[in-house]
Amino acid sequence: MPGSIGLETSKVSRIALSGRDFRGVNFELLCQPGDEVQAGAVLMRDARRPAIQFVAPVAGSIASIERGARRKLISLQIDVDESAGVVRYQPPETQERDSLREFMLASGAWSSLRTRPFGNIPHPDAEPAAILVTALDAEPLAPEPQPVIEAFSEEFHAAVNALAGISAAPLYVCQAPGQALTPGGSSKLRYVSFSKGYSAGLPGVHINALCPIGFGGGEAWHIGYQEVIALGHLLLHGSPWLQRIVSIGGNAVKNPRSLCVYPGSAVSELLADELHDGPIAILSGSTVYGRKLAEGEAFLAAGQRQITVQRDVVGEARAETGVLVPGDALEELAPPGIYAVPLLRALQVGDAERARELGALELVEEDLAPLSLACQSGCDYGVLLRAVLDQLESLR
Amino acid sequence: MAAWYKQATSRRRIFNLQLLALMPVGIAALFNTGYQYLRVLAENPALESGDIRGRIARGLGASYQHPGIVDMLAAGLAHLLPILVLALITGGVWERIIANRRQRPMESGFILIALLFTLLLPGAVAFSHVVFGMSFAILVGKAIFGGEGKTFLSPALLGIAIVQVSFPGSAGQHPLWQGLTGYGGSEAFALFHRGGEAALNAADINLWSAFIGNTPGPMGTTSVLAVLLGALLLLVTRIISWRLLVAQIFGLAVFVTLFNMSGAESGVGAMTIHWHLLLGSFLFGAVFLACDPVASCCTNPGRWIQGFVIAALVVLIRVANSTHPDAVIPALLLASIMAPLIDHAVIAINIRRRSRRHV
Numbered sequence: 001m002p003g004s005i006g007l008e009t010s011k012v013s014r015i016a017l018s019g020r021d022f023r024g025v026n027f028e029l030l031c032q033p034g035d036e037v038q039a040g041a042v043l044m045r046d047a048r049r050p051a052i053q054f055v056a057p058v059a060g061s062i063a064s065i066e067r068g069a070r071r072k073l074i075s076l077q078i079d080v081d082e083s084a085g086v087v088r089y090q091p092p093e094t095q096e097r098d099s100l101r102e103f104m105l106a107s108g109a110w111s112s113l114r115t116r117p118f119g120n121i122p123h124p125d126a127e128p129a130a131i132l133v134t135a136l137d138a139e140p141l142a143p144e145p146q147p148v149i150e151a152f153s154e155e156f157h158a159a160v161n162a163l164a165g166i167s168a169a170p171l172y173v174c175q176a177p178g179q180a181l182t183p184g185g186s187s188k189l190r191y192v193s194f195s196k197g198y199s200a201g202l203p204g205v206h207i208n209a210l211c212p213i214g215f216g217g218g219e220a221w222h223i224g225y226q227e228v229i230a231l232g233h234l235l236l237h238g239s240p241w242l243q244r245i246v247s248i249g250g251n252a253v254k255n256p257r258s259l260c261v262y263p264g265s266a267v268s269e270l271l272a273d274e275l276h277d278g279p280i281a282i283l284s285g286s287t288v289y290g291r292k293l294a295e296g297e298a299f300l301a302a303g304q305r306q307i308t309v310q311r312d313v314v315g316e317a318r319a320e321t322g323v324l325v326p327g328d329a330l331e332e333l334a335p336p337g338i339y340a341v342p343l344l345r346a347l348q349v350g351d352a353e354r355a356r357e358l359g360a361l362e363l364v365e366e367d368l369a370p371l372s373l374a375c376q377s378g379c380d381y382g383v384l385l386r387a388v389l390d391q392l393e394s395l396r
Numbered sequence: 397m398a399a400w401y402k403q404a405t406s407r408r409r410i411f412n413l414q415l416l417a418l419m420p421v422g423i424a425a426l427f428n429t430g431y432q433y434l435r436v437l438a439e440n441p442a443l444e445s446g447d448i449r450g451r452i453a454r455g456l457g458a459s460y461q462h463p464g465i466v467d468m469l470a471a472g473l474a475h476l477l478p479i480l481v482l483a484l485i486t487g488g489v490w491e492r493i494i495a496n497r498r499q500r501p502m503e504s505g506f507i508l509i510a511l512l513f514t515l516l517l518p519g520a521v522a523f524s525h526v527v528f529g530m531s532f533a534i535l536v537g538k539a540i541f542g543g544e545g546k547t548f549l550s551p552a553l554l555g556i557a558i559v560q561v562s563f564p565g566s567a568g569q570h571p572l573w574q575g576l577t578g579y580g581g582s583e584a585f586a587l588f589h590r591g592g593e594a595a596l597n598a599a600d601i602n603l604w605s606a607f608i609g610n611t612p613g614p615m616g617t618t619s620v621l622a623v624l625l626g627a628l629l630l631l632v633t634r635i636i637s638w639r640l641l642v643a644q645i646f647g648l649a650v651f652v653t654l655f656n657m658s659g660a661e662s663g664v665g666a667m668t669i670h671w672h673l674l675l676g677s678f679l680f681g682a683v684f685l686a687c688d689p690v691a692s693c694c695t696n697p698g699r700w701i702q703g704f705v706i707a708a709l710v711v712l713i714r715v716a717n718s719t720h721p722d723a724v725i726p727a728l729l730l731a732s733i734m735a736p737l738i739d740h741a742v743i744a745i746n747i748r749r750r751s752r753r754h755v
Contacts, residue, residue, distance in 0.1 A: 211753075212754050213754060214751055214754025218754070323545030323546060325545050325689050325690060326690070327634065327635070327637070327689050328634050328637055328638075331696060339694075339743060339746060341694035341695070342694065342739070342743050357747045358743070358746070358747065376407055
């Protein structure tokens with residue numbers, strides 16, 4: 001039911017599943033270029049954890065499978081053709097842990113869960129210490145979650161109750177203050193509100209506040225509100241949700257607004273006729289936490305909610321001194337409760353132990369994006385953090 | 397719109413802003429140094445010095461009879477400029493040598509260090525001491541740690557400290573200095589130490605003249621007004637931490653009040669808070685030396701603690717040690733050395749608190 005929340009729909013002709021959105025997965029392909037696939041059909045699974053499956057977000061035919069170094073999957077592209085139909089999944093009859101998990105795994109919804117630490121897809125048998133639903137978005141120009149959740153409130157609440165059922169852990173719904181998601185259902189549900197700054201919508205911030213992660217092996221899972229709605233759609237209607245709400249904004253965009261699009265839409269098609277002339281930089285995400293799109297990243301990432309296009313400032317070279325100069329700005333951009341300068345210093349020297357003590361396990365690249373921009377050293381702390389996380393992951 | 401294009405404030409921009417923030421202090425230093433020199437000469441023309449500063453002042457036509465603005469400016473230039481140029485040359489030569497040996501481009505930070513160092517010196521400083529202090533600042537304060545941003549002390553602070561401890565009483569051969577206290581700080585403070593407010597009144601020092609900086613002392617540190625202007629710029633551009641600055645001033649008020657209440661009848665123990673702020677180089681040090689982002693605490697609780705430590709040390713040394721009447725330089729040095737320790741403790745507490753909540 002595209003457009004049911006009154007937003008303009010932008011249909012692209014090509015979409016993709018991008019390998020980089022699913023860290024640590026060794027994809028085993030179950031389809032070939034040219035195959036006709038229905039929306040929701042299983043395309044790939046994780047070779048090491050075959051229960052984790054990846055399904056076609058939209059119906060169509062497989063256009064190409066792009067691979068990079070060491071045959072790593074870069075993207076699986078699909079030419080959209082909605083007439084190919086939709087796979088129906090039988091919703092679970094009971095709200096028991098095992099049947100819910102089985103349903104999520106079979107329908108591909110499991111792959112939208114992420115763990116902290118490390119940002120992986122959780123193991124099908126793992127038990128989290130908490131599950132967090134990110135139902136707010138505090139970044140500039142992001143789509144407002146509240147109207148979306150209201151428009152799909154049945155799906156949202158069905159999915160939240162199901163998520164509460166997949167483990168014994170509490171389920172936190174993180175929302176903006178005043179956003180009255182009515183509590184109800186499972187006794188494991190907790191409604192928490194976050195405010196203060198652009199970082200209020202980051203799962204890293206929520207996890208830091210609600211269940212800091214140590215080295216004891218505990219992990220927290222998180223999932224975005226649109227993925228929750230997608231799960232709810234599967235639960236209530238048995239078919240995948242064929243849309244995502246994405247905003248396009250930034251000073252190079254003629255008409256900034258929110259759009260209803262296919263998951264994984266080609267960014268160039270979405271932005272056709274939308275931009276002013278001149279040099280631009282396309283960011284995946286907002287101006288604060290966004291990342292400049294690299295060559296070959298032409299599709300919306302899993303869970304991405306906005307595209308920002310800025311006029312590129314030509315000729316203004318970054319001052320890169322290699323030296324971290326402490327300052328209030330770094331502290332304010334760091335997730336609350338984390339000491340920015342000591343953490344960044346630990347990352348710079350690759351001190352995994354100290355970084356862990358200072359909260360690195362609660363973070364992934366996106367949490368440190370603004371710090372990389374604000375620090376005059378020119379370090380990419382996201383890359384340094386990932387190096388430390390890889391080290392910690394191998395020790396775990 | 398937020399951060400993506402509001403990228404790192406470049407090193408160059410910070411450098412320019414810091415220089416700009418020192419400009420009011422520099423201008424106040426020019427006028428006050430000239431004024432003090434000419435005032436002393438007017439009282440006792442025989443003291444006119446024969447060194448290059450005195451000759452330049454004479455050459456520029458600075459007259460001590462009814463001196464006007466131009467006379468003060470000329471005499472001020474004659475004192476400040478040779479010292480600054482000498483400090484710049486010393487720093488520049490060392491930087492050049494180090495850059496050559498390390499095969500790296502020359503760093504520009506020595507300009508700021510030279511300016512800060514000069515402003516902390518009395519107008520009558522011996523030139524050899526300038527070269528000594530500046531060399532120490534660049535080599536020991538900066539180069540051996542790897543250069544800009546990698547130091548743990550403010551190089552200018554280290555330079556001035558080494559001059560103070562190496563030549564404790566030797567700056568008295570010049571009319572500007574009159575052998576009051578050596579490099580150890582403010583004459584106005586020494587006056588108070590000896591005779592309380594009465595001595596200040598006798599030397600024509602009142603609240604207003606102390607505020608605008610019309611008192612004898614190190615060239616750049618006397619004018620509270622000029623320091624406040626610079627501080628405003630640094631705070632608005634967020635180069636310095638407001639927490640550290642507020643902690644120092646608030647801490648000073650707390651500790652001075654404690655000493656006042658402890659019943660001291662005379663001397664600095666009975667000195668009230670406004671004189672503590674107006675005389676000496678406390679505010680200059682608090683803004684330009686203590687708040688050096690590289691050489692101070694890097695956690696917010698640490699900044700509050702460091703500010704209080706500085707204030708406590710300043711008050712304690714001022715009250716207890718009459719040979720160091722100003723006390724700001726040794727206090728800042730000690731607090732700066734303690735900063736990593738304070739951070740270490742703050743971080744350790746943070747880690748312990750986190751580990752208790754871990755899943």
